[in-house]
Amino acid sequence: MASFRKRGKTWEFRIVYKDKITGKRREKTVGGFSTKPEARIAATQMQSDLDYHGFIENGREVVSKYFEDWLEVYKRPYVKPITYSLQERNVRLNILPRWGNYQLKELNRTEYQKWINELPGKYSEGTIRRIHSIMNSAINDAVHEFQVLKSNPIQRIKIPKQVDKEEKLQYFTKQQMSVFLDGLKNPQKNAKYQHSRQYLYLFTLMSRTGLRIGEALALTWDDFDELRKTINVDKTLVYPTNSEPYLSTPKSKKSVRKVKLDDFTVKALKMHRINQKETVLKYERYRPSKDGVIFHQHEGRWLRTNIVRDFFKVHCKRMDLPVLSPHALRHSHAVHLLEAGANIKYVSERLGHASVKVTADTYLHVTEKIEDDALNQYSSYIEG
CATH class of the missing domain: 3.30.160 (Double Stranded RNA Binding Domain)
Structure with a gap:
């Protein structure tokens, strides 16, 4: 009225x-x-x-204001916190600096396509697709959900291909892995809690199971079944920058799994449990985790993923190895399994991939040994 x-x-x-x-x-x-x-x-x-x-302004809503409401009301309640965090960050850092002062009705296809064409010099093709997906989804909602625009001008935008910049899979060879882990057996200079061998056992577990870093850091001793020699993976630790950590569901339904452990890894975890108790007794400020977390900070809290990554890279330099990230341990485990002759379906299930195709596309072309072994098996079959 x-x-x-x-x-x-x-x-x-x-x-x-x-x-x-x-x-x-x-x-x-x-x-x-x-x-x-x-x-x-x-x-x-x-x-x-x-x-x-539903709006008085039909398309006159400023993009920055529209995105503020769209994220808060239409996204935050319906997606995982980590997904919301990534979407909000992309909007804040990539979309709003370019389009925030525009009115919705001022968006046009040609200007937007030119902007997309400029992004390959700054971002990978996958990142550009994520940025456009968020923008396109928001504008689609402006048309179909809120009816403040008559049409979406940025539909069917073309994303430039970057075939010449294919990322190389990062992993350690069997020999490099041995050097990496052996270097963790001795106390590190200037380490505050030199008796602790936590990183040796953490990276040993990851390299021999293919666990993602968030999956490994979320583990509690209740997840370790020493009798059955398994680790139960049903959660992942999310540790956003400048925010409190929280447990979330794994990446996909297939990521919820029980991972079989070899005898060496079972022994390593048992040794870690002993070393952890010894470290608590040795240092006054070192506290056990109240929740039974297997790998934790000295005060018992979740181990920060960024600290693990930083330590990993420093150790790579110390051992004169390629400077990779902890995720390289997952890739290394997959490659080593395949080089040892493991079935691709088994590798896929062990890693918790959404499908066997993901595993095959990621790893089967990686090393000459896999290709040579496959050809040798074929030759033996044909000529036998």
């Missing part, structure tokens, strides 16, 4: 309404009309637009 008043020689109207996206009470005042009937006609038209679109 509109209200009217005269200000000086002109008339204005005010409409109070409920925002369709946020549910918040808002109001809109428009003035400068010569007569009250003129103001009444304009108010009727605006009220009609409001009833149809």
